[in-house]
Amino acid sequence: MSETHKEVGTNVSQDSGCTSLSLGRKHEASIHDLTPCVDAPIPPPLLWPRLRVYGRDAFSEFFGTMILILFGDGVVAQVLLSHGQKGDYQSISWGWGLGVMLGVYASGASGAHINPAVTFANCVFRGFPWRKFPIYALSQLLGAMCGAAIVYGNYKSAIDTFEGGAHIRTVPGYSATATAGIFCTYPADFMTKTGQFFSEFLASAILMFMIFALKDDGNLGAGPLTPLALFFVIFGIGACFGWETGYAINLARDFGPRLVSYMLGYGHEVWAAGNYYFWVPMVAPFLGCTFGGWVYDLFLYTGLDSPINTPWMGIKRLFGPFCRKKLALQNLV
Amino acid sequence: MSETHKEVGTNVSQDSGCTSLSLGRKHEASIHDLTPCVDAPIPPPLLWPRLRVYGRDAFSEFFGTMILILFGDGVVAQVLLSHGQKGDYQSISWGWGLGVMLGVYASGASGAHINPAVTFANCVFRGFPWRKFPIYALSQLLGAMCGAAIVYGNYKSAIDTFEGGAHIRTVPGYSATATAGIFCTYPADFMTKTGQFFSEFLASAILMFMIFALKDDGNLGAGPLTPLALFFVIFGIGACFGWETGYAINLARDFGPRLVSYMLGYGHEVWAAGNYYFWVPMVAPFLGCTFGGWVYDLFLYTGLDSPINTPWMGIKRLFGPFCRKKLALQNLV
Amino acid sequence: MSETHKEVGTNVSQDSGCTSLSLGRKHEASIHDLTPCVDAPIPPPLLWPRLRVYGRDAFSEFFGTMILILFGDGVVAQVLLSHGQKGDYQSISWGWGLGVMLGVYASGASGAHINPAVTFANCVFRGFPWRKFPIYALSQLLGAMCGAAIVYGNYKSAIDTFEGGAHIRTVPGYSATATAGIFCTYPADFMTKTGQFFSEFLASAILMFMIFALKDDGNLGAGPLTPLALFFVIFGIGACFGWETGYAINLARDFGPRLVSYMLGYGHEVWAAGNYYFWVPMVAPFLGCTFGGWVYDLFLYTGLDSPINTPWMGIKRLFGPFCRKKLALQNLV
């Protein structure tokens, strides 16, 4: 049993699609290997570690996104509710930046997407299995909701004081002491719908372009510095493109906490604000990340796991089975 | 002799419980190894290096925690006493963050806990020997007290000027020119006791969850970047959850300097402030760190040194001897 | 085909001058190597990946410089247009610093120059082929122009609001609500022409001196930390020498966006401002980078790829063919 789990532990960053199958086989082997040098019978596989293997991806994305939201929503709460005495806009860039960095460290086992749009772009351009997309997106959403709820619990007294009462909960644009901005993003007043969409699209495209660059060993590649480099990417997007729409660039990060704030009584305005802005950070990140990944692959990526580098730029692949085995045989993936 | 001490030096990050025993044996060996190529008789083992081996863990934790407090209390002193001219709230996040980072670099020999609650969680979840807990906790406490005393000595003139006289020493909530906040944490006014406790509990849980994530090679793992990543963890906790209670998350860091400030004449108020808040940062970190570590191990950790991954989730282990040898034979620990 | 492109991918940081020649030969080889273990005929080399090899350097420098300008111009736009509410001068140092860092990660395939003056100094002191200089400089210029245009598109509404109308576009020194400073640099009022030139020259010299130091393995060398160290270099130049002229230190970074701002209707003042300052950040970086590189090589560099370490300090080399082959035979380059 031990050997088996160890093996799962060390291979975490690879596609573990067939892990459950190989588990059985490897187990028998490990018993025989270990028998001569231990003085007690090997216990049978434990129930929880055995079950946990099936939920590994989900748990990993859940906690990664929860860490992201804990730090991200937490820093906005602290800066807003302390009236800027315990931080300023730069603190917010720090908080979201290190939220992503630490979320990535927490969720390495599942590939550290912590963003449905990143999962989506990985499915399209890096052969990440489509069947995993729903469970990833759901785990990310639930993790974000859980994180937002914890931040609310932690800052409840301060929100009461800020809003002026325990039952007053308001949304930016409707009140001067609004606190809904702690949880999800609300665009600046002067933005048109097109501008909102373009801003989120652009930030998402930059995000995905940089993620692909950082993970591309054919380029410089950030290697073990990737989480740190992602801190700089997110900090940079916050400092350079964060004003107009609040750089959600992530359905889970925005929709999850927005749902929680609606449940907590912030009212219909969480949807209506910014001329029903809420759908923009749900749709734009998918399009932006896909575009950013496409630009990177088209001009800079030479790896064969990208459809851009396959016949007909992968269009054929969309309509046929993806012969992963063939590539694996060539040691190319 | 030389060989012996070298050996101590290179194995510092491991459990050195049996180092003193092996010292004698290895010494004889090293004499014979070196005899042919040196032109002078090897001197006998020196008194102080030989004694120091026994105090290694204690010295290491002492200085690690002292460095933490020197930078941490130092930055609060500088920001407060200069009326914000030489730093702002973000400087304080920097100071505590790099205090932990540099404290960790200074105390690598003992595992760099510099926090009794971290030592406790390591005992519970990582098989760290319980017999070491008292000496670790005591060293950390003394190191923190020593650090606070040095900061006081360095800033005495400035405190006199700030408070209005050499014999005036006041505590936040009792005076507008209070300086006791330099040494230990005092909660914000609006906090209930439950809120105080939850805030410290949450920050401690996040701390331990992230420490386990950063040290987990089955996850991404931060490897040699761990001290730097801890800077971001502490910075993040300070920027995102640091307002309400001052994020002590460490008995040694809070109780030690609080005791020093009491000795220095800040009066009974250091205990009474915040409705006798002082016990919260003593108790909550232990519970929070244990909870955070438990969550990480339950959902994400696959290593066999965690009781979660042993039969009955380690409950059995609590009532029986921990068969470390057996695991060692399997090369699993 | 696959093997061939893989090979291109892994050798990206070397001089790929002869890549296109070896492509053909290697291709035959790879077919034979792979034939036994694949179940389908290898497709012929694809059109786009085959063409892309020729544009690799250009694409790489284009996107690297675009990323630099996206973050750099973006942060200035956000700080200026939000009247300092969403950032301050330190944010600008962050933005340019991480713009260079991330631009370097994006353009590793071509050596990550993203600055014509850096390319120039590499030609002079590191044997970088002169024939590549024009294509590098042009790609960098076009990338910077593209980045500036995107930033303009993203912040158009905010610029309209700030300037007071969709058709008002003004330059610093001619209006209190000028926004041309988003795109390129304008010197402080009190600067003489000599001071402007010296300031740009000095900052460029420090930049090149540090780049050579960071890349010199005979010195400490930053190795994989180079992009991070460059963040500190640019942040430092911004924080220490950035006030007087805005530290362009890069023809592409300054002239490209200046041209874009002229096209966008900022008027003749983009050239006339600061007593026709625009040519200083075009000329000074070349002289400064060359001087900084010369100082480094003269006093600290021991590598043989620098002309300083060849007979007559390379003066002979300027008038004769550079016998690269000879050095290569000695494994010295």
Next chain:
Amino acid sequence: MSETHKEVGTNVSQDSGCTSLSLGRKHEASIHDLTPCVDAPIPPPLLWPRLRVYGRDAFSEFFGTMILILFGDGVVAQVLLSHGQKGDYQSISWGWGLGVMLGVYASGASGAHINPAVTFANCVFRGFPWRKFPIYALSQLLGAMCGAAIVYGNYKSAIDTFEGGAHIRTVPGYSATATAGIFCTYPADFMTKTGQFFSEFLASAILMFMIFALKDDGNLGAGPLTPLALFFVIFGIGACFGWETGYAINLARDFGPRLVSYMLGYGHEVWAAGNYYFWVPMVAPFLGCTFGGWVYDLFLYTGLDSPINTPWMGIKRLFGPFCRKKLALQNLV
């Protein structure tokens, strides 16, 4: 010739005391090694590279300290002269921190001391040859003076504007528009002489304690992250202990620029200010660094190159020849 210089280049971080001797011998060897595979006669050793070997340490420390002062004095100039519009106190912490980091990268060839007190402590505790101390200290001093002069040249117009005229140069405490603080440190008003001395002593001790910790492979050790970790050390000292005396902690950094400012016409007050404070940052760093290094070696260091770990704690060694050869034979140094 080539081979010889390459060899010098790759061994730079070691004691190069005997390099000049081995140069001759190695040269003959390299000719014969290379003869068969080159098509031209090897040129004789070049004059300048051959001479440069003797000045390597001096050049390296000179430029390292110059880089430190360029960034350090530069950031103070920018913040002060722009009336805080282009930076604040935190920028100053950044500037000095990255000045040290980049100075260390520039001067790796000589061990990157860039501080006479660090050289001194290395002589006392790490067997660094005493005969090198004078040349190191002098190079550091000259480098600092050169850096300060360049900063003055760069900011001359701005200083004129700030002081109110080209011939007015004043010192803090004597004028409200004093600019002498750009170059060297002046203590806060409320400090007693004892407090000044203790503050510099403490900061120097922390500096040396941390340098020894970061370089100790028997502890965690920062390895290739050392320059980055030093950024945090200096940033931390600036943020936590930088207010009272300006954390000179370096004779070269303070006395060199002070001398330059005296030459530039700041008058006798550069010496008289702070009740003749100028000697404190000359003396205290040596005592503080020695004390900090002694504490680290006494309690935490196990390496045999420290006298603390030799008989009689090295007192004997002070009065007898240090048998380096013996240790070298044992591969212990």
